[in-house]
Amino acid sequence: MIDVEDLIALVRNYNPRTNAELIRTAYDYGLRMHEGQFRHSGEPYFTHPVAVAAILTEQRLDDDTIITALLHDTIEDTRSTYSEVAKLFGPEIAELVDGVTKLTNLQLSSSETRQAENFRKLFMAMSKDLRVILVKLADRLHNMRTIRSMRPEKQAQKARETMEIYAPLAGRMGMQWMREELEDLAFKVLNPEARKSIIRRFITLQKETGDVIPRITADIRLELEKAQIEADVFGRAKRPYSIWRKMQEKQLTFSRLSDIYGFRVITRSEADCYAVLGLIHQRWRAVPERFKDYISQPKSNGYRSIHTTVSGRDGKRVEVQIRTRQMHEVAEAGVAAHWSYRDGVLAQNPFAVDPAKWISTLTEGFDEGDHDEFLENVKLEMYTDQVFCFTPKGDVVKLPKGATPIDYAYAIHTRIGNSCVGAKVDGIRVPLWSRLKNGQSVEIIIAEGQRPQATWLDIVVTGRAKGAIRRSLREADRSRFVKLGAELARVAFEHVGRKVSDKALRTAAKTLGLPDADELLARLGSAELTAREVITAIYPELASQPAEEVDARRPVVGLGADQTFRRAGCCQPLPGERIVGITYRGLGVVIHTIDCPALAELEDQPDRWVDLQWQDGRHAPVYTVRLAMTIANGAGVLGHICSLIGSQKANIADLQFIDRKPDFFSLIIEVELRDVEHLHTLLTALEAESDVAQIERHRDMASKP
Template identity: 85%
Template sequence: MIDVEDLIALVRNYNPKTNADLIRRAYEYGRKMHEGQKRHSGEDYFTHPVAVAAILTEQRLDDATIVTALLHDTIEDTKSTWGEIAGMFGEEVAELVDGVTKLTNLQLSSTESKQSENFRKLFMAMSKDLRVILVKLADRLHNMRTIKSLKAEKQARKARETMDVFAPLAGRMGMQYMREELEDLSFKVLNPEARSSIIRRFITLQRETGDVIHKITADIRLELEKEKIEADVYGRAKKPYSIWRKMQEKQLAFSRLSDIYGFRVICRSEGDCYRILGAIHRRWRAVPGRFKDYISQPKSNGYRSIHTTVSGRDGKQVEVQIRTRQMHEVAEAGVAAHWSYRDGERAQNPFAVDPARWIATLTERFDNGDDHDEFLENVKLEMYSDQVFCFTPKGDVVQLPKGATPIDFAYAIHTRIGNACVGAKVDGIRVPLWTRLKNGQSVEVITAAGQRPQATWIDIVATGRAKSAIRRSLREENRERFVKLGHELARVAFEHVGKKATDKALRTAAKTLGLPDETEVLARLGSAELTAREVIEAIYPELAAQTADEVDSRRPVVGLAADQSFRRANCCQPVPGERIVGITYRGQGVVVHAIDCPALAEFEEQPERWVDLHWHAGRHAAAFPVSLNLTIANGAGVLGRICTLIGEQMANISDLTFVDRKPDFYRLILEVDLRDAEHLHMVLKALEAESDVAQVERIRDLSRKP
């Protein structure tokens, strides 16, 4: 355990004017309160608060935050009280300790409905004083560093919560070093074999190529010397989890992965940043599409840097980040840089974001959320997203998450613009509304009077703000129709279990589901946002299973007219559980497409042919053929085992075609009859786990006629 004088020395390194007596008193008080308590590892419990305080000194935080770290578990785990801490250390510290205690008591990995309420409370605590979450993040970091002493089940639960909540929150706050370590520590628990495999491959790569980091660092320094630019150059291998995520996203093997090394150049001025960029691009070839200028377009958390990827020594792609010292401090500490001290004074870093303004921009778009689940969805969208910057025709910058569409752009300008959107031009060219926007593009939104949001937009947009506005508009527009339809659905469902859908029963369901009244329950039932089973389960959980009748396979789709025939599109082969839309054909009825099917692009200018559809709720029969592309080993009994494996998943092979035969491998196309998207997922996972299956993928082929 770090001695109190050593802790004070860590603080004095950046704040010579620290109140050493305050830290000593907090240290002694915390040790006294936790006396006799032990951690799961057998160590004295007080070693944990001291370690948390030490982590926060790395961010150069103020005395109040360091003292809070030392006392953060006293109110929860000892006989200490708010009043006692306020009397001894002041109300500021007492409020911070109380805030951390409340965060600790939130079960962020609990069921979805409760999780959303807790997220709202977490953001409320953050909005009062962001230092509360800084202490909590340091607390979680130390707990993850020492997680081995917990039981395996609890390790997995804590690691999953860290990966889902705390790591992305640290990233959103700009604390990338903390995000990377939290992710990697969680990865070590959740998938130790994958992590060990990446580390082994790294070691092999270093044996084959030598110390690449040292060589490339020397190359960059040489180029800077030629230009007479003073700067520090650092290189590092990326964290195992970062590499693993990139392998999964790009579906690449380790040997084909580029830019597994990262380099930082830290210089004196903004002008030097661009001079360094020029020197690097003159020496090495830039990789197209891998340049980002966060100096001219900073992130909302204050992050500024130039990112470029180049083909360096021996053709290896490496990422180089270029920034000034002040930019680097914000890049390391993120929003926490606002409290950083240097030489006893609050550091006046011009790039540090005001925490109050930052949290306001993050939470303002959630103020109009209709319920907790919608709030949770919006929060997760905001926390996990990277960013793109686009321009209005007048040159104003609009900041959006990665994957955003012109509809998101329209809603980012104003809800009224989003609701009236009928089309968009990107860089002067008309594009479909589901086009994913890229950095630097200019977007012009085309609107029309009387236009209303379409239900299909919900699956197209990427921002919580857009999703919330679309849902609100749809509910308002269709409310009366949905209430009437919901009433009929509720009546039939309740009669099926021997009950009546009375106002009192529906009010009880509304209370359980966290909705305002019975009318809202009926509206959501009619709009398919709620299922009849969910409503019955809210009141009669023991009877809910009776509502899961098998859906009539002759009419599995809701939204068709009584006389309309339908068929699934061959190009995308949608299955229950996937979002769908219908396209009308003269004399052929309605063809059902998956909402993300590229074939829909040709109907962008024909909105009158689109039909809003969704699958019937309930258990579907295994009557939906899906084509799978398999590459399997050419060995005795392999094909038989594959067929048996599919049969074990209660799926039927309706067709089999050999596409390619090689001495070692066969490639074939299987047509498998499935129930729904979950059934498809089960079959794919079972095949992926089979050692004789080299590759398996679902086929979506535009060459096949709809």
């Protein structure tokens, strides 16, 4: 455990005017309060608060935050009280400690409405004083560093929560180093074999090519010396999780993944940043579409830097980040730079953002009335990266990566989004599902009377657009959905031997956090709620009853009595997926998944579209789905894979070899499944097999109607 004088020395390194006596008092108080308490590892519990405080000294934070770290578990886990902490250390520290205590008690990984409400409380705590979150993040980082002493199931739960919530939150706050370490620590728990595999491959690569980092660093320094530019150059290999995520996103093997090295150039001035960029692009070939200028267009958390990717030595791609020393301080500390000290005074960094303004940009446009939308919006905002587009007048519009012209339209104004019929990007007409890129100029074409389409929900990526589209769809179709929802509710209640009533519907609405029965029926009719969720809200004892078998002859809701249907061969929709029907002359209604690329050709024929949804209940395993697989070419491998598919209660309907090589086979297997959950279970089982190199759902656009 770090001694109190060593901790004070860490603080004095950046704040010579620190109140050392108050830190000593807090240290002694925390040690006394936690006396007799031990961690899972057997160490004295107080080693944890001290380690959290030490982590925060790396960000050069103020005395109040360091003291809060030392005391952050006292009110929750000891006989200490809020009033006692306030009396000894002042009301501000007491408020911070109490805030961390409340955050610790939030179940951020619990499901749906409870989770959404707890996220609201998280953001409320952040809006009061962001230092509460800084302490909580440091607390989580130390817990993840020492997680091996926990039970395996507790390790998995904490790792998932870290990956889903705390790591992206750290990244959104600009603390990229913390995000990367949290992700990698969670990855080590959740997928240890994948992490070990990447480390082994990386070691093999270093043996084959040598350590390229010193060589490339020397090359960059040489170019800087020639141009007489003073700058510091650092290089590193990316973390295992970062490499693994890139392999998954780009569907590449490790040997084909090139940009696994990152380099950073820290200059003396902004002008030098652009001069260094020019030198690097002159010396090495720039990779198209891998350039971002966050100096001219900074992120909302204050991050400024130039990013470029070039083909370096031996054709290997390397990422280079270029920024000034002040920009680097903000890049390391993120929003925490607002409280950073240097030489005993708050650092006057012009790039540090006002935390209150940052919080407002993060939560702007969140719909206060809808738990599900709030939760979705929060997660979208936390995971987002940004692109910058221009209006025809030259104003800048910030959007998340992957945003479309529809997202852009809603970012301008809800009215513009609702009436959008087309878009021009850099003067050229483009489809509404196009992904916008940095620096593009966007013009939205509107028409009176135009209303959002349901398919837009699967095109847009911003929470603001999704919320506005859902509200518009609910308003336009509300009466129809209420009527359909009432019929679905009647049938669902009859199935469990109950009678639907206004009181029952009001009770269900209240339990599900909805304002009234009409809203519940509207969501039931629009498939935002299932009949089973409504029944469970009132009669939870019925939740464990087995789902009723669905008639395979009429598995979908929304068809006319005389309409026939079949599943589209291109996307092969499964129960549980959002679907839409398209009428074809002579074929009846063909069911597609809502994201099927074939629908793009039918966007201008809305009269052929039919609103459909799958029946609630247990479907028979009769729905074929094609899986593309690459497996090892070894004795018994194919037989083992077929046995594994059978063990998952899936029947093989067809098998076709696509490619045969000495070391692997590529094949298409068609299996019969119940629903999308059955598919995910099967994919998970197959992905875990060491003989399966790659597996994915195969969509054959040649099979479209």
